[in-house]
Amino acid sequence: MALAAEDVKVGESHEALLVENLTRTQIVQYAGASGDYNPLHTDEVYATQVAGFPSVFAHGMLTMGITGRLLTDWLGDGRLTSYSARFVAQVWPGDTLTGRATIEAVHPEDDGSTVVDLAIETRNQRDELVLTGTASARLP
Amino acid sequence: MAIERFPVEEGHILLFARAIGDLNPVYTDREAAAGSEVGGIIAPPTFVMAGAQFDPEYPLRPKPGKQWFGSGATPSGMSSPAGGSAGSSSENASSDGSSSDGSSGGSAGGARGGGGGGGGLHAEQRFEYHRPLRAGDVLRASSQPGRSWEKQGRRGGTLVFAEYVTEYHDQDGELVVTATMVGVRTEKVPTQEAQ
Numbered sequence: 001m002a003l004a005a006e007d008v009k010v011g012e013s014h015e016a017l018l019v020e021n022l023t024r025t026q027i028v029q030y031a032g033a034s035g036d037y038n039p040l041h042t043d044e045v046y047a048t049q050v051a052g053f054p055s056v057f058a059h060g061m062l063t064m065g066i067t068g069r070l071l072t073d074w075l076g077d078g079r080l081t082s083y084s085a086r087f088v089a090q091v092w093p094g095d096t097l098t099g100r101a102t103i104e105a106v107h108p109e110d111d112g113s114t115v116v117d118l119a120i121e122t123r124n125q126r127d128e129l130v131l132t133g134t135a136s137a138r139l140p
Numbered sequence: 141m142a143i144e145r146f147p148v149e150e151g152h153i154l155l156f157a158r159a160i161g162d163l164n165p166v167y168t169d170r171e172a173a174a175g176s177e178v179g180g181i182i183a184p185p186t187f188v189m190a191g192a193q194f195d196p197e198y199p200l201r202p203k204p205g206k207q208w209f210g211s212g213a214t215p216s217g218m219s220s221p222a223g224g225s226a227g228s229s230s231e232n233a234s235s236d237g238s239s240s241d242g243s244s245g246g247s248a249g250g251a252r253g254g255g256g257g258g259g260g261l262h263a264e265q266r267f268e269y270h271r272p273l274r275a276g277d278v279l280r281a282s283s284q285p286g287r288s289w290e291k292q293g294r295r296g297g298t299l300v301f302a303e304y305v306t307e308y309h310d311q312d313g314e315l316v317v318t319a320t321m322v323g324v325r326t327e328k329v330p331t332q333e334a335q
């Protein structure tokens with residue numbers, strides 16, 4: 001159930017398992033849906049033999065997309081007013097990602113709605129940060 | 141980049157939602173979405189990235205009859221063994237500790253053409269939502285360069301960051317989403333072992 005404005009307070013956080021054992025196939029699925037077919041993400045031969053990486057790796061935008069569910073499941077659908085992410089480290093096939101969003105500020109608005117500002121972190125199974133971000137949402 | 145027509149379609153939203161592992165009925169189920177707070181199918185927050193599908197010049201999509209820098213008969217489809225600049229510079233910039241997903245930013249900084257799209261990396265992405273994006277919307281996107289700045293890399297080389305701002309307007313000319321991509325590229329390639 002979506003978060004209600006009267007329930008939010010600064011410091012409160014929400015954590016969720018975002019993806020377990022990320023597959024190359026899901027990365028390819030994202031390539032197909034988004035249209036970004038960069039061989040660094042879709043072509044193990046290119047990624048390893050030409051680009052010198054240990055394997056293909058996820059689009060930053062896949063990690064940001066996966067992390068978005070953390071926000072919308074908690075805050076409610078269609079309520080985000082902004083969402084930003086920095087891609088801090090690469091996400092590899094086999095990674096398991098966990099996200100955490102924390103309420104940093106709560107602003108009551110003149111129209112009776114409430115705007116919340118959040119800080120976001122997504123970490124892998126080694127507890128390494130892969131994404132940091134911020135978001136804001138308007139709760140009716 | 142300019143996208144003349146980016147139709148936001150239910151089927152495309154379904155594929156995108158599946159790809160990000162989010163089967164929220166508000167993206168995938170017309171009836172359930174109709175009964176929800178938003179009243180119909182909306183698109184996930186990062187969906188406008190899929191506008192690349194409607195950019196005829198988008199460099200990170202293979203095109204019939206055009207050389208592609210991914211593997212085929214050889215590990216890189218390009219005649220040059222370097223395979224365009226995407227591989228080498230991505231590798232260097234990311235091992236340099238700069239944030240990045242290693243994507244050669246197809247639309248970053250206007251990087252265009254050539255296999256790797258110029259070797260930029262996607263360091264950061266920001267969205268501002270003016271209203272939820274709905275199935276049935278028809279968007280038009282136009283982009284322009286934003287701020288740019290430099291930073292010294294941890295292992296040598298100058299990192300050049302550049303913003304690229306895309307505005308998505310709907311069928312009524314109203315602004316729906318503003319997206320800012322921050323690309324980064326290494327100006328001087330540091331000597332670095334492949335990681």
